[in-house]
Amino acid sequence: MEPNNKNKESSSNEIHEKVEEVSNIEKPKPAVKRAKKFVFTVDADYVDYVDSLTREEKTDLINYLLDLYAKESEEEYKKEKFEKMVKRTATLIITVILAVPIFFIVTSIALDYTHANYLQMQTNFEKLFDNLNKNDDN
Numbered sequence: 001m002e003p004n005n006k007n008k009e010s011s012s013n014e015i016h017e018k019v020e021e022v023s024n025i026e027k028p029k030p031a032v033k034r035a036k037k038f039v040f041t042v043d044a045d046y047v048d049y050v051d052s053l054t055r056e057e058k059t060d061l062i063n064y065l066l067d068l069y070a071k072e073s074e075e076e077y078k079k080e081k082f083e084k085m086v087k088r089t090a091t092l093i094i095t096v097i098l099a100v101p102i103f104f105i106v107t108s109i110a111l112d113y114t115h116a117n118y119l120q121m122q123t124n125f126e127k128l129f130d131n132l133n134k135n136d137d138n
Contacts, residue, residue: 015049020057040062
């Protein structure tokens with residue numbers, strides 16, 4: 001069990017060093033917001049470590065972790081938003097690439113049928129007038 005305790009102690013020391021580094025960082029002047037107390041539950045593995053921290057170190061640690069989480073959440077949101085935009089853009093491009101040629105093909109076919117129909121009507125009217133002229137001559 002000693003190696004496990006050494007791992008916990010070394011990770012505890014590393015975390016303690018990081019907390020000290022964070023507490024040495026110059027903090028920005030907060031806007032007119034008041035602080036609020038919260039109650040957190042800490043896993044049993046970290047109880048001794050959290051108990052060893054001063055009140056200010058605990059506050060710094062929680063604020064640091066919340067800041068990291070907020071930044072990570074914002075980056076994830078931006079990434080998801082970008083992915084949606086890429087998907088929509090790709091869908092739009094594919095739709096345009098497929099729809100424009102199909103539109104021209106359908107229009108061409110419709111115009112061909114219309115032209116053929118007009119030619120057929122012209123031929124029918126010519127036959128009708130020719131027959132009427134022949135009947136009038138008789």
